[in-house]
Amino acid sequence: MPIPRDRSEAAAMLGVPPDAPDDQITDRYRTLAHIFHPDRNPDAPDAGARMQELNIARDLLLQHRAESAVITLDTEATSGLSRTDNQRIATVMHEMPYGVYFLGTQRQGDPSGMIADWVLQVSFKPRLVLTAMEHDSYSLASIQENRALSIALLAEDCFELASRFLQPRDPAKIRGRSRADQLRDKLAGADYWTTESGCPVLHEALTWLSCQAEQFIPAGDHMLVVSRVLDGGHQRQGEPLTSRNTGWNYSG
Numbered sequence: 648m649p650i651p652r653d654r655s656e657a658a659a660m661l662g663v664p665p666d667a668p669d670d671q672i673t674d675r676y677r678t679l680a681h682i683f684h685p686d687r688n689p690d691a692p693d694a695g696a697r698m699q700e701l702n703i704a705r706d707l708l709l710q711h712r713a714e715s716a717v718i719t720l721d722t723e724a725t726s727g728l729s730r731t732d733n734q735r736i737a738t739v740m741h742e743m744p745y746g747v748y749f750l751g752t753q754r755q756g757d758p759s760g761m762i763a764d765w766v767l768q769v770s771f772k773p774r775l776v777l778t779a780m781e782h783d784s785y786s787l788a789s790i791q792e793n794r795a796l797s798i799a800l801l802a803e804d805c806f807e808l809a810s811r812f813l814q815p816r817d818p819a820k821i822r823g824r825s826r827a828d829q830l831r832d833k834l835a836g837a838d839y840w841t842t843e844s845g846c847p848v849l850h851e852a853l854t855w856l857s858c859q860a861e862q863f864i865p866a867g868d869h870m871l872v873v874s875r876v877l878d879g880g881h882q883r884q885g886e887p888l889t890s891r892n893t894g895w896n897y898s899g
């Protein structure tokens with residue numbers, strides 16, 4: 648089975664209903680992990696990939712729940728709109744198309760990265776780009792620490808590669824997991840190079856920018872980061888990966 652793209656594919660992969668409670672998701676994940684773990688299947692060449700798919704399915708279900716619960720509570724409490732109105736507006740906002748980017752950062756020489764689609768140019772002179780980042784993301788903390796980031800536009804054929812970077816570097820960000828879990832090296836095994844400021848750029852990306860963060864502006868549940876573009880380049884030809892072809896909805 649391929650990497651799940653959304654909650655319903657993740658639920659189908661784990662064999663639970665899409666609205667299963669957290670403990671059912673976790674129990675089912677543990678049962679499957681017990682069966683499919685590479686240590687138990689040393690002769691199966693795809694055991695590692697299978698385990699990664701299960702991890703992504705579990706995290707998609709748990710993380711999505713945590714995020715959407717917070718968003719629904721916030722929007723209902725602050726907008727004065729009914730749940731039905733909120734849901735209608737969310738579906739309208741899902742129609743807004745976005746590019747899918749790999750956002751690279753580093754902390755003390757240790758590179759990491761995440762997937763972001765809230766990325767846009769906001770000035771010609773100087774060239775400035777805006778990224779909107781979750782307050783508790785590891786990537787934001789890294790940018791606040793050393794002001795450096797890279798932004799790489801992913802290609803249509805990078806869907807599986809992009810899936811590796813959906814999960815947070817710090818597993819404690821996902822409900823049901825603790826800080827006792829190790830920080831995840833999301834770039835392990837990935838093919839990348841680093842900019843002068845040490846931020847990773849995936850070789851598979853179509854284009855890259857090297858940026859220096861200049862302003863941090865709190866905006867609701869995200870921090871807006873305005874960055875000056877220092878350098879950039881093309882790496883290969885191809886169609887960009889967009890929210891239209893991933894089916895991932897980071898909007899609404």
Ligand SMILES: Cc1cc2nc3c(=O)[nH]c(=O)nc-3n(C[C@H](O)[C@H](O)[C@H](O)COP(=O)(O)O)c2cc1C
Nearest residue numbers: 761763764765780781784785786814815816895897
């Ligand atoms: C399609 C898609 C787009 C996303 N866009 C953003 C974004 O623009 N800003 C953001 O903060 N998180 C975004 N995320 C969520 C991050 O990728 C996710 O929270 C990630 O775990 C953060 O990793 P980190 O904590 O290691 O930095 C997006 C997720 C998906 C699936």
